[in-house]
Amino acid sequence: xxxxxxxxxxxxxxxxxxxxxxxxxxxxxxxxxxxxxxxxxxxxxxxxxxxxxxxxxxxxxxxxxxxxxxxxxxxxxxxxxxxxxxxxxxxxxxxxxxxxxxxxxxxxxxxxxxxxxxxxxxxxxxxxxxxxxxxxxxxxxx
Numbered sequence: 001x002x003x004x005x006x007x008x009x010x011x012x013x014x015x016x017x018x019x020x021x022x023x024x025x026x027x028x029x030x031x032x033x034x035x036x037x038x039x040x041x042x043x044x045x046x047x048x049x050x051x052x053x054x055x056x057x058x059x060x061x062x063x064x065x066x067x068x069x070x071x072x073x074x075x076x077x078x079x080x081x082x083x084x085x086x087x088x089x090x091x092x093x094x095x096x097x098x099x100x101x102x103x104x105x106x107x108x109x110x111x112x113x114x115x116x117x118x119x120x121x122x123x124x125x126x127x128x129x130x131x132x133x134x135x136x137x138x139x140x141x142x
Contacts, residue, residue: 031055033127045123046137051081051130059124062087067118068141071096072110078102078132085136086124089116102132112141 033054037047045062062069073085080103087096095113100106123138 033130035125035127044137044139046135047125048133048135049083049125049127049130050133051127053081053129053131055081055126055128055130057124057126059122062121062123062138063119064089064121064138064140065118066140066142067115068095069113069121070111070139070141071098071113071137072108073098073100073134073136074108075100075102075132075134076107078107078130078134081130081132082126082128083130083134083136084124084126084128086126087113087138088122088124090119090121091117092122093117095121100134102130 031052031054033049033051033056035047035049035056035058037045037058037060039045045060069087071085071087073083075083082099082101084099085096086094089095093116095116098109100109125136
């Protein structure tokens with residue numbers, strides 16, 4: 001048997017290992033998450049969200065002529081993951097930061113945001129490893 005070059009053996013093993021790890025195929029390709037924003041009459045906004053284990057976020061503007069907003073969120077069917085709603089007033093101050101965990105109760109929240117500055121507010125909806133569906137809404141507060 002010929003004398004094999006140790007460097008060649010190491011290089012061959014390294015290449016084979018790299019190909020095996022690089023070609024490892026996960027089910028991650030099938031993960032998805034989607035947020036749909038539905039604008040209502042002036043001062044009202046809402047949306048629907050779905051997920052199949054994926055993560056996504058969406059930030060949008062919301063015109064609020066008052067200092068507070070009424071909010072509601074509900075997970076209608078879920079097998080895990082996190083839904084989060086962050087609302088900032090016209091000055092960029094966080095007036096709401098609430099989450100729902102899809103694998104535990106409660107499966108909804110509602111109420112009135114903290115008081116903030118009226119004007120153009122921003123709303124960020126975040127789905128993290130979310131598996132299920134639900135909806136959310138905001139309207140001018142009292």
